[in-house]
Amino acid sequence: MSRQRDKLDADLAALATMSPAQLRERWAEVSRKPLPRLSPAMLRLALAYELQAKVLGGLSRAVQQRLDQAATAKSHTRSASPGMRLVREWQGKVHIVTIGEDGEVEWNGQTWRSLSEVARAITGTRWSGPAFFGLKQRKGKAA
Structure with a gap:
């Protein structure tokens, strides 16, 4: 090197x-x-x-995605910060996800690699985790 x-x-x-x-x-x-x-x-x-x-x-994939998103200016995604609790109601059941200190995602007593994996487990379909948990919003809406 x-x-x-x-x-x-x-x-x-x-x-x-x-x-x-x-x-x-x-x-x-x-x-x-x-x-x-x-x-x-x-x-x-x-x-x-x-x-x-x-x-x-x-650039990392995450940084490239954020730059691409900023360039299109159609939506804005907030980062999930350590200690953050995300709450989503889905089909009458409340789901609480916690973001750990190392960025790990905790839900239902398990650790997950991403919010998208949790959203998929909850819904049974492919979802953008940030969109499912309200971190990704269209421009013009309150973030």
Whole structure:
């Protein structure tokens, strides 16, 4: 990893001295995506991100989903915080879910990997856990 890290540091430093044409060429090599219409300064930042993501890893799935959601601006999802209790009535029965200190989901005396697993267990169908428990709401509604 040390060699990769040293090469990354060198690649990042080289971006500062590249001409716009060199930046466009480097973008094609690194990203294999269409060239964005950006100023050279912004293209340097985008290239720096792409280089770092290749070596250090990109965004987590959860972060990518939140960014995608923010971009579409159709809904907003609040995070489930440790200690939070979520209550949902379903078919006449009240269900209480507690979020543990490590983010684990506790319901019915068991630990679950996600709110969606609990929602599926309760309803018997695939649900977005955050939507089922009221953490995900359409824009314009009170959160």
